[in-house]
Amino acid sequence: MNALLTNYGSSNSSPAPLIMQSKQEFVATVEEERKEEGMFLTWEDLQVTVPNGRKGRKPILKGLTGYAQPGKLLAIMGPSGCGKSTLLDALAGRLGSNIKQTGKILINGLKQELAYGTSGYVTQDDAMLSCLTAGETLYYSAELQFPKSMSITEKKERADATLREMGLQDAINTRVGGWSCKGLSGGQKRRLSICIEILTHPRLLFLDEPTSGLDSAASFHVMTGIASLILKDGIQRTIVASIHQPSSQVFQLFHHLCLLSSGETVYFGPASHANQFFSSNGFPCPPLYNPSDHYLRIINKDFDQDVDEGITTEEATNILVSSYKSSEYRNHVQNEIAKITVNLIDL
Numbered sequence: 351m352n353a354l355l356t357n358y359g360s361s362n363s364s365p366a367p368l369i370m371q372s373k374q375e376f377v378a379t380v381e382e383e384r385k386e387e388g389m390f391l392t393w394e395d396l397q398v399t400v401p402n403g404r405k406g407r408k409p410i411l412k413g414l415t416g417y418a419q420p421g422k423l424l425a426i427m428g429p430s431g432c433g434k435s436t437l438l439d440a441l442a443g444r445l446g447s448n449i450k451q452t453g454k455i456l457i458n459g460l461k462q463e464l465a466y467g468t469s470g471y472v473t474q475d476d477a478m479l480s481c482l483t484a485g486e487t488l489y490y491s492a493e494l495q496f497p498k499s500m501s502i503t504e505k506k507e508r509a510d511a512t513l514r515e516m517g518l519q520d521a522i523n524t525r526v527g528g529w530s531c532k533g534l535s536g537g538q539k540r541r542l543s544i545c546i547e548i549l550t551h552p553r554l555l556f557l558d559e560p561t562s563g564l565d566s567a568a569s570f571h572v573m574t575g576i577a578s579l580i581l582k583d584g585i586q587r588t589i590v591a592s593i594h595q596p597s598s599q600v601f602q603l604f605h606h607l608c609l610l611s612s613g614e615t616v617y618f619g620p621a622s623h624a625n626q627f628f629s630s631n632g633f634p635c636p637p638l639y640n641p642s643d644h645y646l647r648i649i650n651k652d653f654d655q656d657v658d659e660g661i662t663t664e665e666a667t668n669i670l671v672s673s674y675k676s677s678e679y680r681n682h683v684q685n686e687i688a689k690i691t692v693n694l695i696d697l
């Protein structure tokens with residue numbers, strides 16, 4: 351008999367009792383139960399390579415492992431070119447055709463495609479028509495994204511509610527604008543891009559540098575809006591955002607931190623524990639210093655300077671990468687993934 355055994359269960363729930371079901375029934379049960387809980391995303395030993403002329407292929411992501419869970423905001427940080435956008439693209443299934451990927455990415459513990467409408471992806475560029483107002487932009491988007499069966503009034507209401515969620519109600523009649531005519535500010539444009547992606551209330555949201563080009567006040571405003579989506583209307587959302595150099599206020603909004611350098615994990619764990627990790631490896635954050643400034647200074651290998659007496663950024667990064675591999679944080683990640691992952695065992 352083709353029966354299946356499971357030990358899945360979220361980090362918050364105890365393992366479900368062992369059950370005997372057909373494979374289809376089993377997968378349907380898991381999908382249904384997980385839908386209630388939200389979206390769990392796990393990745394293990396994720397490797398990504400790109401063509402590198404005659405030299406074969408160049409590794410971009412070198413065996414990354416991690417997870418994102420409902421009700422939490424995961425920030426992906428690291429120096430420019432470390433692979434933040436590539437990781438987001440790989441997780442969202444958006445890598446280009448010339449890019450090769452190996453490793454395991456699971457959604458709700460199962461190998462499956464992201465179903466239409468379950469996820470949103472806010473790219474770095476705000477691709478909108480400059481001649482439309484913020485309201486018109488979102489109404490057209492609603493028209494395209496919602497089913498034909500939904501009334502125009504309902505679509506408009508959903509669009510208005512989403513504009514309010516992102517604090518754009520006062521800019522509803524302002525043109526998006528562009529280089530030829532002034533319109534929305536940079537921060538408002540970013541928020542409108544986010545509105546387009548959250549219109550259908552996806553449970554999984556990817557954001558690539560949502561604060562790029564914004565000053566620290568606007569960044570905080572945008573990130574607070576994003577963080578408020580984590581638990582809205584009784585739904586727990588999973589949010590994964592790549593971010594360059596957050597202010598200390600923005601940093602406090604993150605639940606989990608994935609810190610990368612040259613495609614390797616320097617740290618993956620609670621954002622509030624990163625200081626302790628750096629400190630225990632001999633790189634304490636100076637008092638009154640923005641923690642993210644400190645982390646990025648230590649692990650930016652582009653400018654191989656001394657971070658401490660006689661220790662270069664290259665050496666410091668190697669110390670942290672190797673320390674992380676044998677750390678409790680790394681074990682915790684593996685344990686969490688094991689809890690989330692569904693074991694499909696043919697008996």
Ligand SMILES: Nc1ncnc2c1ncn2[C@@H]1O[C@H](COP(=O)(O)OP(=O)(O)OP(=O)(O)O)[C@@H](O)[C@H]1O
Binds near residue numbers: 428431432437594
């Ligand atoms: N399709 C591709 N072909 C060749 N190289 C690529 C490709 N995609 C990414 N890369 C390279 O992979 C590395 C990581 O790129 P990625 O955009 O993921 O970095 P990032 O951390 O998001 O950088 P930034 O913060 O500057 O946006 C870079 O060196 C980039 O040039």
